[in-house]
Amino acid sequence: MRNPTPTPTSVYLIAVGAFALGMASYATAGLMPMLEQAFSVPMAIAAQLVTVFALAYGIGSPLVVALLPRNRQRLGLLGALGLFVLANVGGALTADFALLMLCRALAGLGAGVYLATGITVCAALSEPERRGSAIAIIMTGMASGTVLGVPLSLLLAEAAGWQAALWLVALLGAGAWLGLQQLLPAVPAGPTVALRSKLALLSDRKVLAILLVSLLAAVASLGMYTFIAPLMSDPAYGSVGNVTPYLWVWGLGGVAGSFLVGPLLERIQGPILTLIIMLVLGGALLLLPVMAGLSPWLALLPIALWGCVGWALQVPQNNELLAARERHGDGDLAVALNESALYLGSALGAAAGGLLLLWAMPGWALAWSAAGVALLGAVLQLYNVRRLTALSSPNALRSR
Structure with missing residues (x-):
């Protein structure tokens, strides 16, 4: 029995960069009152710093990744991280709000390209059976940056x-x-692929199905995260005034899930693991108002489980995207599109939750609507699993 190859040191270094990305992605929201005062702009205008970061990350980075030659991934990784660092330095030095907004957009672009390229590079440097664990290390760095780095x-x-x-x-x-x-x-270096050929992945039904599951998961998980405070402040759930412990528990669950999913991926097929995760996510969101109704502290249990599976999901998803598209030379673009699906899903979930609040729906409607979206994703993933099982059956293989 061959001893497993140790994870390359460079994977951990990429995870350190991902830690900085996780911190940068969410810290700006907490800085809003300071920025409002420092630049004498309304809160609504200051909040656009978050918007431009997310748009550059979710829309701009796939375009850059699509244009990045496959034989320049090392340069692309270092260039994206360098841009991210310089943009944060520029933001710290500027006294002009417009320049700060430009710096946040450049930081978002660098962050998106870095994470997508970093996951691809980790996969290329790791043994096939260790790829899931390598990706899990990157996502653990990202989650830790959000949970530990942002408060710091x-x-x-x-x-x-x-x-x-x-x-x-x-x-x-x-x-x-x-x-x-x-x-x-x-x-x-992978094969050289023309841009037109890279864009052909958008016609790959397997890729589209994976991206749709990621989108639905983000609508449910990240969308509902926006409304933890309104839910827990509802008199029906204890009128909690300080939701910080709940946010911490959600984030710590995310760190645990990102770390633990790697070894699981070495034992369970990626599509089946994704199905399990989506079912657990739906179940945790269904339980949330029930447990919160019994006691606000009992709500910590489904929140921890929700954070755990919500963050863990992207490890098998990215691994499946790489497996599906790596031989076509556009695995990095598929990963970048998966990150875009997460940001789009988060925005859609926040918008949908806002409508429910506008319609004065009860708190449980937020959680149960999110659970319904997660279970819809589970139904889609069940279809994906059955289709893959049918394609890998002996009869299907003989008919090819």
């Missing part, structure tokens, strides 16, 4: 000004860049 950066900002949060992000990113510059080996 906000504490630093309160003590030393909002710029300190951006300096911390830039410092972590620069450390990862220096390490990768020295230790990242040459990345095996």
Whole structure:
């Protein structure tokens, strides 16, 4: 029995960069009051810093990834991380709000390209049976940056000004860049693929099905995350005034899920694991108002489970996308589109939840609507699993 190959050091360095990305993606929302005061702009205008980051991440990064040659992935990874670092440095130095917005857009673009390319590079540098674990390390870094890094950066900002949060992000990113510059080996180049051929993946039914499941999961999980505070502040669920413990538990569950899903992926087929995750996500969201109605503290259990599976999902999803498209030379673009599906799903979920609140729907309607979307995703994934099983059956293989 062959001993498993150790995970390359460069994978952990890419995860450090992902930690900085996770911090940068969510810290700006917490800095809004400081930015509003520092730049003398309304909160609605300051909030657009989050919007431009998300749009550049979700829309701009797939376009850049599509144009990146397959034999320049190392350069693309270092270039994207370098852009991310410089954009955060520029944001910390500027005193002009328009320039800060430009810096946030560039940071979002660099972040999206870096994460998609980083996942692809990790897969290329890892043994096939260890790819799931390598991707899990990257996602654990991203989740940890959100859960641990964001509060740390906000504490630093309160003590030393909002710029300190951006300096911390830039410092972590620069450390990862220096390490990768020295230790990242040459990345095996895939086949050269024309842009038209790369865009052909949008006609791949398997890819579209994976992306749709990711979209539905994001609508349910990230969309509902926006409304933890309104749900728990409802008198029916304890009129909780401080939701910070619930956000922490959701995030810690996400770190645990991102870490644990790697070994599971080595034992359970990716599509089946995705189906299990979607079913658990739907079940956790169904249980949330029930447990919260019994006691606000009991709500921590489904929230932890929800965070765990919500973050874990992207490991088997990205692994399946790479397996489906790597030989076509556009696996990195498929991963970038998966990240875009997450951002789009988050926006759709937030918009749908806002409508429910506008219609004065009860708190349970938020959680149960999200659960319905998750279970719809599970139905779609069940179809995917059955289709893949049929394609791999002996009769199907003989008929090819």
